Amino acid sequence: MISASWLRDNNRLTAGRILAMLCAAILLAFTAQGAYAAPPQASVQAPAAQPVGEATPAPQASDSAAADHVAADTGEAAEAGSYVPMGPDMIKGQPTSYEESPLASMHFQKQYSDDGEFALWMHDAILLPVIVVISLFVLFLLLFVVAKYRRRENRAPSRTTHNTLIEVIWTLVPVLVLVVIAVPSISLLARQYKSPPKDAITIKATGYQWYWGYTYPDQGGFEVISYMLNTPGEPKVNPTTRMNGTEPWDGPTHLEVDNRMVVPVGVPLRIQTTGADVIHSFAVPSLWFKLDAVPGRINERLLTIKEPGIYYGQCSELCGAKHGYMPIAIEAVPMARWRQWVLTKGGSFQTEEPAGGAAQGEAGEFEDTQTRNPPSGTGVEPPANNEDKPLENQPIASPAV
Numbered sequence: 001m002i003s004a005s006w007l008r009d010n011n012r013l014t015a016g017r018i019l020a021m022l023c024a025a026i027l028l029a030f031t032a033q034g035a036y037a038a039p040p041q042a043s044v045q046a047p048a049a050q051p052v053g054e055a056t057p058a059p060q061a062s063d064s065a066a067a068d069h070v071a072a073d074t075g076e077a078a079e080a081g082s083y084v085p086m087g088p089d090m091i092k093g094q095p096t097s098y099e100e101s102p103l104a105s106m107h108f109q110k111q112y113s114d115d116g117e118f119a120l121w122m123h124d125a126i127l128l129p130v131i132v133v134i135s136l137f138v139l140f141l142l143l144f145v146v147a148k149y150r151r152r153e154n155r156a157p158s159r160t161t162h163n164t165l166i167e168v169i170w171t172l173v174p175v176l177v178l179v180v181i182a183v184p185s186i187s188l189l190a191r192q193y194k195s196p197p198k199d200a201i202t203i204k205a206t207g208y209q210w211y212w213g214y215t216y217p218d219q220g221g222f223e224v225i226s227y228m229l230n231t232p233g234e235p236k237v238n239p240t241t242r243m244n245g246t247e248p249w250d251g252p253t254h255l256e257v258d259n260r261m262v263v264p265v266g267v268p269l270r271i272q273t274t275g276a277d278v279i280h281s282f283a284v285p286s287l288w289f290k291l292d293a294v295p296g297r298i299n300e301r302l303l304t305i306k307e308p309g310i311y312y313g314q315c316s317e318l319c320g321a322k323h324g325y326m327p328i329a330i331e332a333v334p335m336a337r338w339r340q341w342v343l344t345k346g347g348s349f350q351t352e353e354p355a356g357g358a359a360q361g362e363a364g365e366f367e368d369t370q371t372r373n374p375p376s377g378t379g380v381e382p383p384a385n386n387e388d389k390p391l392e393n394q395p396i397a398s399p400a401v
Contacts, residue, residue, distance in 0.1 A: 083341045085249040085260060086310055086331055093286025093311030093330075094252060109286040112306050115191050116288030122184045130177060196302040200268035203261070207273070207280025207293040207315065210322035211238075214261045219347035226257045228325045237325045251329070255312040260329040264338040269303045278320065284313030284328055292317060305332040 092112060096104040111117045149155050204215040206223075215223040229244040230236045231253045241258050244250050263269055273282045273293040283290040291301050305311070315326035333341070339349065 083337070083344045086308075086333070087249045088251050090309045091251055091312075092307065092309035093284065093313075094255060095312075111286060111288055112309070112311065113287045113289070113304060114306070115188070116286070118184075118191065119188055119288050122188060126181065126184060130181065134177075192301070194302050196270040196300070197268050200270040200302065201264065202270040202272065203263065204272040204274070204298075205261070205282050205293065207275045207277075207282070207319070207326070209277050209320050210315075210326045212257075212261075212282075212315075212326065212328060213276075214259075216342065216345075216347055219342045219349060222345050222347050224259045224261070224345065226259045226261065226329070228254065228327050229256045229258060237322065251310060251312070254325070255314075255327045255329065257327055257329045260310070260331040262331045262333060262338060262341045263305065264335045265305050265308045265332040267304065267335065269305070271301055271303050273299045279317050280315050280319050280326070281317035282313070282328065283316035284311050284330060286311050287313075287330070289313075290316060305330075308332050308334060 093109055095109070098105045108120055108123065111120045149157055202216070202218050204217060206213040206215065211228070212226045213223050214226065215221060227238045227241045229241055229250065230238060232243050232245060244253050244256050250256050271282070271289070271291065273280075273291045274297060275293040275295040277295065279295070280293040281290060282293055287303060287305060289301070289303055291299050293299070309332055311330045311332065313328035313330070315323060315328070317323075319326070342349070
């Protein structure tokens with residue numbers, strides 16, 4: 001039978017037990033990171049590693065041989081030569097394993113877009129300090145009350161029910177904190193909803209079960225299908241794709257794909273997303289980009305990548321059995337290389353006008369034929385160099401009598 005003295009003795013240990021449980025919870029939270037964080041860079045350090053029983057590729061492949069292989073895969077050759085993808089040394093956006101850096105594995109990835117840099121600054125300079133100060137203040141009050149009013153001291157707490165000064169402080173301080181957080185938050189939301197300019201390059205990302213398709217409507221409307229590469233030593237997820245590590249440009253397992261989404265760097269991109277079957281989500285953490293792909297709807301958002309490199313992401317909306325096998329690989333290259341890649345895929349550039357300015361007529365632009373080609377004998381000559389002049393500035397000629 002439990003006695004009153006036993007209960008009294010156990011109540012004295014309440015404060016110590018609370019502190020012990022708090023320390024154990026913090027230790028467990030940090031220790032669990034090592035169990036759940038996977039080392040995604042293992043395959044990057046040794047991309048040519050092969051499982052037992054598989055053929056080993058040539059140890060040293062020349063640049064020309066790699067370029068020939070890419071041309072054989074696509075079945076198309078560019079006028080400027082074949083395109084060779086970037087290698088693992090150009091990877092900039094990917095998760096960090098706990099073994100490599102415990103702190104970086106729990107933090108945001110380094111950002112390579114203007115919105116991402118602003119959001120990362122807001123998190124590190126505003127949100128994190130506010131959270132730390134509030135948490136430490138609440139912890140201090142909790143420990144102070146536990147220590148001062150423990151049963152052993154037998155203190156009689158104050159019976160005060162109202163205090164005007166304290167009530168004003170605990171009302172105004174939270175309001176000021178929310179105002180400090182709200183100003184940059186609204187600015188970040190406005191930046192993320194900024195409309196792309198008219199000259200932005202349009203890329204349509206379509207989510208399928210369970211792969212991505214990238215369409216380039218401004219370059220002829222060709223589509224690139226992107227499947228995750230199979231991981232050596234694991235069951236094949238996509239039987240029609242090759243194993244990761246069989247090409248020198250392959251990146252980390254479960255993130256590398258057979259066809260990357262190649263985009264030009266430093267120019268505005270109009271990223272459009274839609275779903276072909278169920279809801280997907282196009283998310284690349286290092287670019288601060290996440291946009292749902294909903295069937296029957298096209299969502300659109302502006303993206304500008306600041307540096308050349310490879311940026312990995314994943315589908316971030318539960319979409320079925322292989323949801324975890326829908327990686328996103330974006331390869332940002334200079335404009336010249338991107339144009340070369342488009343040509344290897346059979347694309348074209350409608351902005352390139354042939355001699356004589358015939359491209360404007362092919363584009364279907366409406367023009368006043370009376371102004372461009374006036375009747376003979378009127379004395380009105382066509383504009384020089386085939387350039388239209390404003391109608392109000394052109395002479396109006398009367399027909400010859």
